[in-house]
Amino acid sequence: MANKKVVSEAYVDRDLSWMYFNRxxxxxxTQTHVPLLERLSFLGIYSNNLDEFFRVRMATLGRIAECEERSLRSEREHAKHLIKQINKLNNKYSKEYEQAIHKLTRELCEENIYLLKEDELDEEQQQFICQFYRxxxxxFVSPVWFSTVKQLTDETDENIYLGIKMQATGKKSFDYALIALPVAECGxxxxxxxxxxxxxxxxxxxxxxxxxxxxxxGLNYETFEAYAFKFTKDAEMEIDNDLRNGMLQKISKGVKSRKKGDALRVIYDNKMPKDLLKRVMNKLSLDQLDTVQGGGRYHNHKDLMSFPDxxxxxxxxxxxxxxxKxxxxxxxxxxxxxxxxxRFIHVPYHSFDYYIRVLQEAAISKEVKAIKTTLYRLAKDSKVVKALICAARNGKKVTVVIELLARFDEASNIGWSKKMQDAGIHVIFGVEGLKxxxxxxxxxxxxxxxIACISTGNFHEGNARMYTDYMLMTAARNVVRDVDNVFEFIEKPYSPVRFKELLVSPNEMKQKFIRLINDEIKNxxxxxxxxxxxxxxxxxDATMVKKLYEASANGVPIDLLVRGNCSLVTGIPGVSDTIRINGIIDRYLEHSRIFIFAAGGEDKTFIGSADWMPRNLDNRVEVITPVYDPEIKADLRKVIDFGLRDNCQGSIVDGSGENRPWTTDSEVPFRSQEELYKSYKL
Structure with missing residues (x-):
């Protein structure tokens, strides 16, 4: 058996692995085979991801690092160490980002698409911009004098800001103002x-x-300088993070210096004059653990996701x-x-309309008496909700469990809840303490x-056009009965309930996955x-990571497709040398969860909503279902087979963060998403 010390140290922290994923x-x-405008979009996705990471995960680490509770000393030191590592990676990746944006801007010019600066306009273009302004x-432009600003964190961190330095005719002194760019109104x-x-x-x-x-x-200014900056605020203490029970309460009690809404990252144009930069920094409450980074002329590159084509x-x-279908x-x-x-659908390859049609038919069918569903995120103009409202108006008993703590969708979910309640739908707002x-x-x-429908992703038409998700639709009695029991558990979370077919967290999912891995070791x-x-x-999840190491140490072949955070380190002799991990980034976001175990030749197959993170296995209501239909099982095998063969969009995930490609000169290129789409069209 492998050295226990080696196994315990072969663990990549969640937040470091997230940085590797975002990289x-x-x-x-930077991939030249990816269309130019799609590459710009990936830059936007990278930037948007990083903003959310700092708002939530870095905010959490900052709170831990500043916690005064003596019992959390080791966690505090670990958080400080992590913050330093993340900032080091962020600085490195920011340089790569600047190189990428400059390269793509040059390539746009080669395609006759030009991004002009204010001093590059000809007379006709100047007239156009003057007219656009009027x-x-x-x-939508509302300047604010710096001298009147109390704290910049009173402003939203969704904006990009211009710091303005101006000099009036005949004066030696300068005036300073702040303008928030009206991106939401003007693009x-x-x-x-x-x-x-x-x-x-x-x-x-x-x-x-x-x-x-x-x-x-009318204010008699003759010179103007304008430099962009942005800041990221502490959005919240992450409610569903991977901290042990009771730690959240200790941190909340022990932190005195950090308040919700404080800035924890500032990015500014590195050409900004020192006097202007000083005024910006004086309006932000920063400490030594926060990120202050000089950058280029433009910030908030998340807007590149909507770059005009x-x-x-x-x-x-x-x-x-x-x-x-x-x-x-x-x-x-x-x-x-x-x-x-x-039956099954695999979106976005298949149309999500299949599920919508199931709901619409159920809403008007005289044979249907009740519908229950869970909703986590909803489309802006949700056909799912409309079908459920239709069912309620047709006399069906409709129950909807909606999660109000779906991050960044809280307001939307509250709005939809009110509409459903007004239509006579029984709305349940989740389970206290569990998402x-x-x-x-x-x-x-x-x-x-x-009938039951069990999906790996949200019942959301928008997501179904961008996320790869798998949905099983079944009338198998034991599975359907278990699904109904999940709703009973949600409504009465303290009632004892056992599931015959489903793997359900926080009940027994983790134990059942461990049992499945143990069976592979024995086999x-x-x-x-x-x-x-x-x-x-x-x-x-550290337990699942160690269990996979144990299986690998016993010679079990382990092939994984992991899109995001991955704490495994592969290639360690006697520990993880049978583990192979491919991470795929392509036009669709890989989102489905599929589990296949050889089971001595029986081939046990599962799909569902849960990742192997502490929050999913211990702190959320998650459902994994077995799949029995031979054709659907074959299709799920194909999905994983194709993913493991992907040497175009896949990268080697080994714990190093290097993300090396699989492709060699001798290999035939294979792109899994394209091949899957072709296979479904046949």
């Missing part, structure tokens, strides 16, 4: 008229720079229309088809032949077929 997104922006922009990019086959754009930052004499007209569809991925075209009853045999993250629907039939030792093949978003 894979950044690296995708007609669109002027009412980040302003498109100017095309000319001679060329497209011209400006950052809103530069439009405002050009318009400063008009913005401050200028009519250049050739610079984007070709459109893959979702495949319509034959049943949707036939007009047959989907409920009856599911009662005859298990309801499971994705399940139960349709109760008068005949007793009930390997007995000479029976043994392997573990998993597709998942995150693996950070």
């Amino acid at each position: 894979r997104i950044l690296q995708e922006a 007609q669109r922009l002027s009412g 980040r990019f302003v498109r100017l008229p095309d000319k001679e086959g060329k497209s011209f754009l400006m950052y809103l930052d530069d439009v405002i720079r050009y318009c400063l004499p008009m913005i401050f007209s 200028c009519g250049r569809k050739d610079l984007k991925y070709p459109v893959w229309e979702p495949i319509i 034959p049943e949707l075209k036939s007009g047959e009853s989907l409920l009856k088809l599911i009662q005859k045999g298990d 309801v993250h499971s994705k399940i629907t139960h349709i109760c039939m008068k005949t007793g032949n009930d 390997k030792q007995a000479g029976r077929p043994a392997y573990i093949r998993i597709k998942i978003n995150h693996i950070t």
Whole structure:
């Protein structure tokens, strides 16, 4: 057996592994085979991810590092060490980011798409910007004098800000002002008229720079300088983080210096004059653990996700229309088809309309008496909710479990809850102390032949166009009965309940996964077929990491597809040398969770909502279902097989953070998402 010390040290901290994952997104922006505008979008995704990471995870680490509780001394020192490591990586990756953005800007020029600065406009373009200011922009620009600002953290960190330094005619002193860019109202990019086959754009930052004499007209200023900066605030103490029980309360009690809303990261134009920079910093409450970083001329590159395509569809991925399954075209009853045999959809390859049609049919069917479902995130104009409201109006008993603590979607979920309650739907706001993250629907039939839908992702039309998720629709009695019992558990969380088929957290999911891994170890030792093949978003739970190491040490082949956080270190002799991990970043966000165990030749297959993180296994209501249908099991094997073969969009995940590609000159390129789409079209 492997050295216990080696095993205990072979663990990559969750937050470091997240940095490695986000770097894979950044690296995708440098891949020349990826269309140019898609590469810009990856830069936007990288930037947006980093903002959220600092708002939540770095805020959490900062609170731990400042906690005065004596019993948390080791956690405090670990948090300080992590913050330093993350800041070091962030500085390194920021340089890579700046190189990438400069390279892509040059490539845009090569494609006749030009980003102009305020001093590069010809006379016609100057007139256009003046007109744009008068007609669109002027009412949304509201300068504030720095001398009147108490704290910058009173402002939102969603904005980019321009710090303005001005000098009036005949004066030696300077005045200083602050302008928040009105991106929400005017967009980040302003498109100017095309000319001679060329497209011209400006950052809103530069439009405002050009318009400063008009913005401050009548005040006798003759010189203007404007430099961008942004800050990230402590959004919250992460409610569902991976801290042990009771630690949250100690930190909340022990932290005195950190308050919700304090700035913890500042990025500024490194050409900003020292006098202006000093004024910016004086308005922010920073300490030695916070991040202060000089950067380029532009910030908040998340806006690159909505960069105008200028009519250049050739610079984007070709459109893959979702495949319509034959049943949707036939007009047959989907409920009856599911009662005859298990069905599945794999979005975005298949159309999410299949699930919408199931709900719509259930809403008007005289054979349906009740519908129960869980909702975690909802589309802006949700067809799912509309179908549920229709069912309630048609006299069905409709119960919806909605999670109010879905981060950054809290306000949306509250709004939808009110609409559903007004329509007569029984709305349950989760379980106290537990997030309801499971994705399940139960349709109760008068005949007793009930139906359940179990998904790896949200019942969300928008996500279904971007996230790869798998949904099982079944009438298998034991599975459906267990799904109904999950709703009973949610409504009465302190009642004893056991599940025959489903793996449910926080009840017995972790123990059942451990049992499945132990079975693979025993089978390997007995000479029976043994392997573990998993597709998942995150693996950070220390118990599960050690269990995989134990299986590897016993010779069990372990093939993993891990998109995000991964605490495993591969290739350690006697510890993890049978573990192979591929991390795929492509046009769709890999999101489905699939688990396949050899089981001595039986091939046990599962899908569901849970990652292998403490929050999923211990602190959330999650559901994993077995899959029995041979055709669906074969399809799930294909999904994992294709993913493991992906040497175009996949990277080696080994704990080093290097994200090395799999491709060699001798290998035939294989891109799993493209091959899956082709296979489903056949």
